[in-house]
């Protein structure tokens with residue numbers, strides 16, 4: 490039985506309702522009391538998508554999306570909803586500002602993720618709306634009494650830890666390749682896997698050339714979110730498994746099959762190494778910029794002529810234009826690009842930090858702009874640590890370079906010249922004197938860290 494809308498509102502005000510407390514009912518009552526006539530007989534509201542999924546998984550609900558069945562856009566506007574959808578009829582609730590979408594069906598009419606016509610008549614049912622959705626675990630709804638509506642087996646798939654498409658219509662939207670890979674990255678820790686039949690559909694989308702229609706902004710948007718997930722490497726592995734990696738990230742795909750020296754890289758394969766390094770960075774809760782730098786730090790290794798394998802002379806510098814192209818193509822933020830280029834250029838030198846002469850350490854700090862940007866330098870060190878430990882069997886190996894370079898920076902940055910010491914020095918001489926003292930400070934750190942190397 491549909492609940493009388495104003496009683497839902499009354500319940501909301503005494504605090505007894507938890508879920509639909511501030512839904513359409515609130516707005517309807519406001520409209521009615523303002524004398525607006527409302528045809529509420531058939532209008533129903535359902536909680537849908539991620540909120541239902543996450544509640545069933547026992548995870549915190551970040552955002553609630555609602556679907557409204559049996560009404561029109563005009564009616565929602567009369568109720569005070571603010572239309573915001575450019576392509577679909579989506580509205581913001583006048584009080585909660587949560588998103589309410591009219592139930593809709595979609596039909597593919599052209600290539601790409603914009604190639605749709607949408608039907609959103611009041612006759613579209615909840616089941617029809619759920620059917621156009623990507624995964625069964627995202628295609629469940631809850632009615633105003635909290636009852637689950639699950640026509641496509643989402644709950645069973647949650648229990649089976651299965652990411653499975655709802656219907657064949659899945660293939661109509663190439664963004665879903667990215668979304669499934671992202672959900673796989675998010676839920677890998679809970680044991681979720683992409684269902685074989687869904688992976689087969691993802692392969693079909695790629696084989697039909699649809700992955701090429703993905704716009705750069707959308708690729709980066711999904712990638713950035715995936716990088717922030719608990720298991721970002723699964724995003725790239727899933728894209729690789731369906732053949733999309735070579736289309737979307739050819740420079741990362743090219744790393745698979747490129748060998749490295751087993752002495753330094755027991756995992757041998759460069760692609761495998763980068764995935765291990767990304768796993769480590771995520772386990773350390775590294776910021777997204779660091780994860781991106783880890784992802785791209787070895788791109789230059791795919792440029793090495795086969796005859797030179799498994800060594801990769803000058804891969805650091807060869808990687809830089811590849812990172813620049815990738816960032817240009819996907820419109821990656823400048824801050825991410827800068828850290829990625831720094832990591833590509835400097836990671837080998839950072840690994841060798843304890844062998845370097847104090848002058849080389851100081852030059853490294855200067856090249857990294859570490860005095861002015863110590864936080865970014867710390868991010869660079871974390872990326873290098875992920876590179877060093879993202880190797881089979883090296884996950885717990887000591888990496889004293891981080892502490893050593895951190896101490897070198899602190900000591901050099903603490904150097905000052907008092908007023909009296911500046912007296913008698915002119916212009917460039919002040920800078921030279923500071924540098925001389927910084928060098929002495931770094932040398933003292935080195936002597937403490939590696940006493941055996943002292944003269």
Ligand code: CTP
Nearest residue numbers: 538539540554621622623624627628662664665
């Ligand atoms: N959806 C879809 N296909 C898309 C985009 C969205 O089927 N290309 C559907 C899914 O049912 C999804 C809902 O729209 O659950 C809301 O999308 P969104 O807010 O992007 O995802 P959530 O599932 O809420 O996930 P998140 O937790 O990442 O917000």
